[in-house]
Amino acid sequence: MPIRPLRHRLAIIFLAMLASTLPLLAQPAATLGTPADSDAMAARVRAEYLHAWQAYHAYAWGHDALMPLSKKSHDWYGVSLHMSQIDGLDTMLLMGLDKEAAEAQQDIDKHLSFDQDIYVKNFEITIRCLGGLLSEYEATNDPQLLKLATDLGRRLLPAFHSPTGMPYEFVNLRTGKVRGAVTNPAEVALLPEFGTLSKLTGDPVYYDTAKRAMTELWKRRSSLDLVGLGINVETGDWTDSTSTISGGIDSLDEYLLKSWLLFGDRDCLEMWQKSIVAINRYLAEQTRFGLWYGQADMRTGARTTHEYGALDAFFPAVLALAGDLSGAEALQRSSFQMWTLYGIEPDTLDYIRLSTPNAGYPLRPEIIESTYYLHHLTGDPIYLHMGQDYFDSLVRWCRTPDAYAALTDVRTKQQKDDMESFFFAETLKYLYLLYAPRDTVDWKKFVFNTEAHPLKRFTTAGPVAN
Ligand code: DMJ
Numbered sequence: 001m002p003i004r005p006l007r008h009r010l011a012i013i014f015l016a017m018l019a020s021t022l023p024l025l026a027q028p029a030a031t032l033g034t035p036a037d038s039d040a041m042a043a044r045v046r047a048e049y050l051h052a053w054q055a056y057h058a059y060a061w062g063h064d065a066l067m068p069l070s071k072k073s074h075d076w077y078g079v080s081l082h083m084s085q086i087d088g089l090d091t092m093l094l095m096g097l098d099k100e101a102a103e104a105q106q107d108i109d110k111h112l113s114f115d116q117d118i119y120v121k122n123f124e125i126t127i128r129c130l131g132g133l134l135s136e137y138e139a140t141n142d143p144q145l146l147k148l149a150t151d152l153g154r155r156l157l158p159a160f161h162s163p164t165g166m167p168y169e170f171v172n173l174r175t176g177k178v179r180g181a182v183t184n185p186a187e188v189a190l191l192p193e194f195g196t197l198s199k200l201t202g203d204p205v206y207y208d209t210a211k212r213a214m215t216e217l218w219k220r221r222s223s224l225d226l227v228g229l230g231i232n233v234e235t236g237d238w239t240d241s242t243s244t245i246s247g248g249i250d251s252l253d254e255y256l257l258k259s260w261l262l263f264g265d266r267d268c269l270e271m272w273q274k275s276i277v278a279i280n281r282y283l284a285e286q287t288r289f290g291l292w293y294g295q296a297d298m299r300t301g302a303r304t305t306h307e308y309g310a311l312d313a314f315f316p317a318v319l320a321l322a323g324d325l326s327g328a329e330a331l332q333r334s335s336f337q338m339w340t341l342y343g344i345e346p347d348t349l350d351y352i353r354l355s356t357p358n359a360g361y362p363l364r365p366e367i368i369e370s371t372y373y374l375h376h377l378t379g380d381p382i383y384l385h386m387g388q389d390y391f392d393s394l395v396r397w398c399r400t401p402d403a404y405a406a407l408t409d410v411r412t413k414q415q416k417d418d419m420e421s422f423f424f425a426e427t428l429k430y431l432y433l434l435y436a437p438r439d440t441v442d443w444k445k446f447v448f449n450t451e452a453h454p455l456k457r458f459t460t461a462g463p464v465a466n
Pocket residue numbers: 251311364365366422426450451
């Protein structure tokens with residue numbers, strides 16, 4: 001591995017960041033990446049996964065999540081939907097944690113029931129539970145997992161019974177009653193999960209329903225081909241005209257592209273192609289510190305804020321998957337600056353003022369996801385070094401004696417009693433995949449959903465470099 005040039009390149013990124021941010025540094029900056037031995041790093045990530053999983057097993061088994069500081073369990077809706085088990089199972093299968101995977105699978109098979117009188121967030125339950133169960137059925141052929149996924153899909157369908165066909169935010173799993181007429185584009189776009197359910201069951205209702213929702217949303221885009229952050233599913237009117245690649249819109253674009261790759265759906269490809277032109281035109285911004293994507297009004301294109309954040313850091317992965325490697329690499333360098341500013345990334349960053357409107361770190365995966373994608377597609381070892389920085393920061397700041405904890409503030413590094421299930425589904429999975437053999441997930445056969453659950457492709461359409 002050509003260590004010196006790599007170190008020089010990391011040093012250039014780091015020094016550019018340092019020159020721009022010296023007055024803001026509350027903590028010593030993160031160390032530069034050191035040469036990474038991939039096998040050893042994969043083993044270290046796997047060991048850290050086990051560290052967190054064993055705590056979940058000891059203190060919160062069968063519940064949605066572990067609260068890592070108080071060592072209590074947490075269920076989102078008062079009853080468990082086994083969220084951590086579902087989110088973690090396919091990661092354990094990939095890591096070869098067979099005993100732990102089998103235990104989780106058995107617990108899901110035996111004890112998980114969606115027949116609950118609770119209003120659930122359609123988006124979160126789709127990407128975590130439906131996506132997870134489908135992926136895990138494809139990996140194991142366990143018919144109970146498909147049965148559970150089908151039961152869940154059927155119970156979520158009433159969410160889409162609005163005048164426009166776009167889903168309400170909440171649906172009661174037992175009664176089918178709905179709540180929350182104002183939603184956002186990311187929560188409307190759910191074709192990878194519902195489409196996969198149709199392909200696996202042979203029932204087109206899921207695909208057709210989810211596709212209609214996406215199409216109805218896209219029909220309401222502005223003349224600039226941008227969408228906003230809020231839309232009413234009963235009237236079809238926009239309630240917030242802010243356009244962004246960040247949370248609330250993020251997985252819409254990801255899912256337009258991925259629906260093409262998963263199903264060969266040309267309508268989705270065309271929507272993606274129009275959308276990315278508008279995003280690059282109105283949201284991208286080149287500053288002296290690099291390439292960023294901020295926010296603009298969907299109707300005028302006028303810039304509204306210069307905010308980028310941990311959620312936005314998924315975008316290099318999407319750009320890379322679509323073939324724009326130079327844009328992806330440039331944006332990844334900016335994300336890396338965001339990470340090194342405080343030694344771990346804040347949830348949002350004003351990239352002009354270099355201040356942080358939201359300084360929390362809820363163990364998010366997106367920056368690591370993009371690092372994995374870029375390494376997979378370019379083979380450039382600089383991404384292994386970046387990954388090592390992320391890993392070292394996670395261990396240094398978020399590790400607890402029993403598990404891992406979110407941070408309330410990346411400047412003080414104060415820990416928070418929270419460990420989201422996406423830490424198992426995504427953060428540690430992408431970190432592991434960055435160092436694992438490249439064919440651990442075959443990109444010709446699989447596309448990750450937005451919660452990092454690999455879904456089988458039903459087409460060979462689309463340029464997926466492998
Ligand atoms: C995950 O639940 C998914 O990645 C989602 O698309 C948005 N972000 C969280 C993790 O940050």
